[in-house]
Amino acid sequence: xxxxxxxxxxxxxxxxxxxxxxxxxxxxxxxxxxxxxxxxxxxxxxxxxxxxxxxxxxxxxxxxxxxxxxxxxxxxxxxxxxxxxxxxxxxxxxxxxxxxxxxxxxxxxxxxxxxxxxxxxxxxxxxxxxxxxxxxxxxxxxxxxxxxxxxxxxxxxxxxxxxxxxxxxxxxxxxxxxxxxxxxxxxxxxxxxxxxxxxxxxxxxxxxxxxxxxxxxxxxxxxxxxxxxxxxxxxxxxxxxxxxxxxxxxxxxxxxxxxxxxxxxxxxxxxxxxxxxxxxxxxxxxxxxxxxxxxxxxxxxxxxxxxxxxxxxxxxxxxxxxxxxxxxxxxxx
Amino acid sequence: xxxxxxxxxxxxxxxxxxxxxxxxxxxxxxxxxxxxxxxxxxxxxxxxxxxxxxxxxxxxxxxxxxxxxxxxxxxxxxxxxxxxxxxxxxxxxxxxxxxxxxxxxxxxxxxxxxxxxxxxxxxxxxxxxxxxxxxxxxxxxxxxxxxxxxxxxxxxxxxxxxxxxxxxxxxxxxxxxxxxxxxxxxxxxxxxxxxxxxxxxxxxxxxxxxxxxxxxxxxxxxxxxxxxxxxxxxxxxxxxxxxxxxxxxxxxxxxxxxxxxxxxxxxxxxxxxxxxxxxxxxxxxxxxxxxxxxxxxxxxxxxxxxxxxxxxxxxxxxxxxxxxxxxxxxxx
Numbered sequence: 001x002x003x004x005x006x007x008x009x010x011x012x013x014x015x016x017x018x019x020x021x022x023x024x025x026x027x028x029x030x031x032x033x034x035x036x037x038x039x040x041x042x043x044x045x046x047x048x049x050x051x052x053x054x055x056x057x058x059x060x061x062x063x064x065x066x067x068x069x070x071x072x073x074x075x076x077x078x079x080x081x082x083x084x085x086x087x088x089x090x091x092x093x094x095x096x097x098x099x100x101x102x103x104x105x106x107x108x109x110x111x112x113x114x115x116x117x118x119x120x121x122x123x124x125x126x127x128x129x130x131x132x133x134x135x136x137x138x139x140x141x142x143x144x145x146x147x148x149x150x151x152x153x154x155x156x157x158x159x160x161x162x163x164x165x166x167x168x169x170x171x172x173x174x175x176x177x178x179x180x181x182x183x184x185x186x187x188x189x190x191x192x193x194x195x196x197x198x199x200x201x202x203x204x205x206x207x208x209x210x211x212x213x214x215x216x217x218x219x220x221x222x223x224x225x226x227x228x229x230x231x232x233x234x235x236x237x238x239x240x241x242x243x244x245x246x247x248x249x250x251x252x253x254x255x256x257x258x259x260x261x262x263x264x265x266x267x268x269x270x271x272x273x274x275x276x277x278x279x280x281x282x283x284x285x286x287x288x289x290x291x292x293x294x295x296x297x298x299x300x301x302x303x304x305x306x307x308x309x310x311x312x313x314x315x316x317x318x319x320x321x322x323x324x325x326x327x328x329x330x331x332x333x
Numbered sequence: 334x335x336x337x338x339x340x341x342x343x344x345x346x347x348x349x350x351x352x353x354x355x356x357x358x359x360x361x362x363x364x365x366x367x368x369x370x371x372x373x374x375x376x377x378x379x380x381x382x383x384x385x386x387x388x389x390x391x392x393x394x395x396x397x398x399x400x401x402x403x404x405x406x407x408x409x410x411x412x413x414x415x416x417x418x419x420x421x422x423x424x425x426x427x428x429x430x431x432x433x434x435x436x437x438x439x440x441x442x443x444x445x446x447x448x449x450x451x452x453x454x455x456x457x458x459x460x461x462x463x464x465x466x467x468x469x470x471x472x473x474x475x476x477x478x479x480x481x482x483x484x485x486x487x488x489x490x491x492x493x494x495x496x497x498x499x500x501x502x503x504x505x506x507x508x509x510x511x512x513x514x515x516x517x518x519x520x521x522x523x524x525x526x527x528x529x530x531x532x533x534x535x536x537x538x539x540x541x542x543x544x545x546x547x548x549x550x551x552x553x554x555x556x557x558x559x560x561x562x563x564x565x566x567x568x569x570x571x572x573x574x575x576x577x578x579x580x581x582x583x584x585x586x587x588x589x590x591x592x593x594x595x596x597x598x599x600x601x602x603x604x605x606x607x608x609x610x611x612x613x614x615x616x617x618x619x620x621x622x623x624x625x626x627x628x629x630x631x632x633x634x635x636x637x638x639x640x641x642x643x644x645x646x647x648x649x650x651x652x653x654x655x656x657x658x659x660x661x662x663x664x665x
Contacts (some may be wrong), residue, residue: 034559058517058518058519058520059488059517059520061647068481086422167605170374183522197375197376197544198375198544198545198546198585198588198589199375199584199585199588199601199602200375200601201588201590202588202589202590202599202600202601202602203601203602203603205590206599206601209599224517224518225518225590226518227589227590227591228590230590231590231599264519265518265519267522268518268519268521268522268526269518269547270521270522270545270547270550270551271547271550271551271591272546272549272550272574272586272589272591273550273574274550274551274570274571274574275571275574276550279646281528282519282522282523283519286489286520291461325626
């Protein structure tokens with residue numbers, strides 16, 4: 001990846017996360033090798049300052065784990081995470097907590113990510129208290145102005161409400177306000193719009209775009225909805241079974257998806273036009289188990305173009321027409 | 334020809350401690366044999382309430398008026414006993430959440446057997462096995478999985494199982510309440526393929542309840558758009574997508590992120606659904622409508638027919654015909 005390192009905000013190098021499985025103690029005594037779930041298997045990518053990188057893939061492809069490992073909600077097995085040229089994968093707990101001021105997360109489920117017993121004003125000012133920013137009056141001032149920014153108006157009234165008094169869309173606005181209250185540089189948005197209705201989904205996407213421009217944020221936008229990704233992302237990385245199979249500019253990716261998996265994902269998105277009858281490739285079966293990853297290319301079990309080499313050799317992520325793709329179809333070695 | 338299902342002036346109120354929620358207000362539509370219709374709208378607009386009312390599965394605090402005629406019989410007037418015979422055999426339903434709609438401590442087989450015994454108490458086990466295997470096969474699951482428990486299935490497979498259960502007795506109508514909402518795109522596509530296939534091979538009528546207009550475009554031939562309990566617009570899918578009449582339909586269509594369109598401008602409907610305990614006077618959409626006029630705030634618009642479609646909006650018909658040309662061109 002040849003990007004001038006000057007503008008790179010986050011760079012992930014050879015990141016791996018294996019979850020060990022529980023095995024019966026009889027086998028543990030025999031010192032058998034523990035089977036692992038390879039949630040992330042050696043991925044590398046960069047995010048530039050002010051950019052939005054989309055991370056798309058099916059459920060079980062490792063998108064969420066990636067998002068969480070990057071901000072170290074989960075410890076990586078190996079690899080480096082460079083945030084602003086500092087390796088945060090080695091930070092101590094205390095230093096990590098301080099550093100978290102700069103990278104925050106927006107969670108998927110607005111019903112579950114707010115404390116039901118905490119008034120939302122308190123919820124949003126909590127990060128400020130933790131990082132000891134400002135006096136109580138200043139904090140309240142900050143939260144109120146933020147509420148106005150995320151369109152929770154009248155802000156004073158919302159300040160004292162409980163999450164149960166809000167609709168799904170309003171809750172997601174609160175979650176966004178909480179994520180940006182410490183003036184972070186980087187935000188991981190994990191399926192931020194998946195649980196919302198169509199019309200509300202567009203409202204929240206618009207809000208995220210506006211806030212990003214306002215505050216100069218950088219996003220990692222995790223989603224399985226390619227249509228939403230199209231509107232907000234500058235570049236998109238497609239993940240399959242713990243590997244990145246393609247990274248490209250959004251416009252390039254939508255114009256011509258290269259990897260067969262990307263094509264399938266693209267074809268599966270329902271298009272709101274009844275006249276359009278597309279020829280579709282529907283993949284057989286479901287995503288294989290990440291415990292026994294298929295040999296060679298991970299996708300060959302479901303790929304319509306699979307040849308002999310696919311089951312034997314794992315394709316590398318190589319450059320093809322200025323984009324990166326991991327598929328033997330494009331590997332001109 | 335008589336319609337397979339005809340809903341006439343259906344109104345449903347929920348009595349709650351803080352007042353009456355007018356969830357569905359005077360809606361009428363019909364489903365012909367082999368028709369598939371999509372019931373669309375935002376959450377809370379009354380789509381699921383309408384769907385569940387057809388099978389008489391509403392909670393006890395619901396008050397229903399109007400009529401739901403299925404093959405000429407009013408489902409609101411028949412006894413519970415008779416309604417039970419209709420469920421599963423004539424009309425079945427697929428629910429939204431495949432994770433919670435199967436009993437976790439029952440084998441898949443027993444789900445089928447329970448259903449079959451309820452309708453045919455004397456059926457022998459071999460026969461029941463045959464029917465359940467057939468049903469599972471038609472949704473693409475190996476009949477050998479009959480002995481599994483639901484937890485051994487993935488989300489997509491559970492939803493297929495739900496469909497298999499729903500079609501096991503070959504009902505003439507299937508109501509699918511958000512069948513793909515909790516699934517991701519690829520699995521969603523597989524489920525849609527199953528539904529498409531069923532429509533073709535089993536000649537089933539379908540009522541698809543969803544907020545995803547993309548899914549609707551793929552599967553149905555008629556669309557009923559609901560807003561806050563009112564029927565905003567109904568008509569065939571091509572004309573609605575091509576030229577939406579009601580401002581709400583138009584806004585809803587514009588707000589879907591579309592992978593095919595070139596432009597990346599994101600549109601959305603400002604505001605949110607009104608409180609149905611005291612809905613706005615007149616047209617329920619007026620607080621969010623860009624074409625709002627004085628009359629919209631005073632009186633509920635009548636349902637009028639325009640180009641073979643029904644639409645409930647003051648922009649079309651009523652006494653203010655004068656402005657129609659100007660405004661309708663503004664809408665389109």
